[in-house]
Amino acid sequence: MSDTVPPLRRSEQLVEEIEERIVTGQYHPGMRLDEQDLADEFRVSRTPIREALIHLASAGMIEMRPRRGAIVAKVSPTRLCEMFEVMAELEAMCGRLAARRITPAEQAELLAAHRACEAARDAEDPDAYYRLNEVFHQHIYQASHNGFLAEQADALHRRLRPYRRLQLRVRNRMNTSYSEHQAIVDRIVHGDSEGAADTLQRHVVVQGERFADLVASLQALQTSDAA
Template identity: 75%
Template structure:
């Protein structure tokens, strides 16, 4: 058992590193993840690599294919739109419940996360904004006080991570996102569940120009070289 724990922790670390590489486009949709090559790259045995790939497959970030092994998942625009549609409803539900159930400590945490996003926005740092944006949304999920709902929201949020991150590279999206966050915070602190749900749904849904922007960014991601994507 003592030998299993370090291996498990290492596999989780590797999973996070590879996930980050997928999110930033270093490992592009459709590219193969060879266990032996990854083991050599990270200086580990194939066991933690295999465990990391299983974790990524469970999150939907990679596909395990016969004879090809692990491949970075390639999601089409129609499927992406469906996933964002579900994500918008999950977040709306979290917002509705959070407006009723959020504790004083969680209110402070939400405002603190919002202020941190403001600093990243002012610094024009989309990667840092994205990291802090995740914190903001996690606080919302927790504040719903519905563990099952939070688990589902976190799982789909993680699945959409590469694409939500891409959105922040669209011109003026950080400023728009921050303004939408402010409106969400105001609704939740006012205890208006329906308004919070409506604003979160609009914040996450990918429709109209935002869908076109996402598809355009996705095309760039698929054609970029690792150096360009990083």
């Protein structure tokens, strides 16, 4: 698994752009996303639009309905909090198993991913940090050596992608995230399975002030887009 940020394909760029418009309310719940309209708006052919919509449907951001096409899915704040709670538990399980099962080669890959996140943090590039953060977490999923668990964690991680990316725009969140990564790496490398699980759970769960910050960020972006 590479720890660099490869250039995004056009369909991947479209996924991120459409995700952000959904999260910020520009594409509101229940809105129909027409392939041709999107192709005209983004000045591309329908092929990358179709690929992006398929990806967004698999991630649960949109629903594909007979005779209506792609419809923006509705996610309430309560539902969002519930998904983050489940994500935190899945990540904790991955961390617990990784601390017991990680191989020396996987340790080296995890450390390389951590250093790549450090470079993005130092460059103050939240989008690059987010993509490298995904690689970091993927290494932990794989190091659990539980294929089913890794699949479930990856699926929910993809579902929460735009919200986790948005979190990194909160002031000082990148620095905090990186410090939490350091604690996670230390516990996994030293075989502290319960410490790894606890640290990952606290790293991912969005409650209290962190959830209020996320909701405030969403509302600020929605207000900006409406202005």
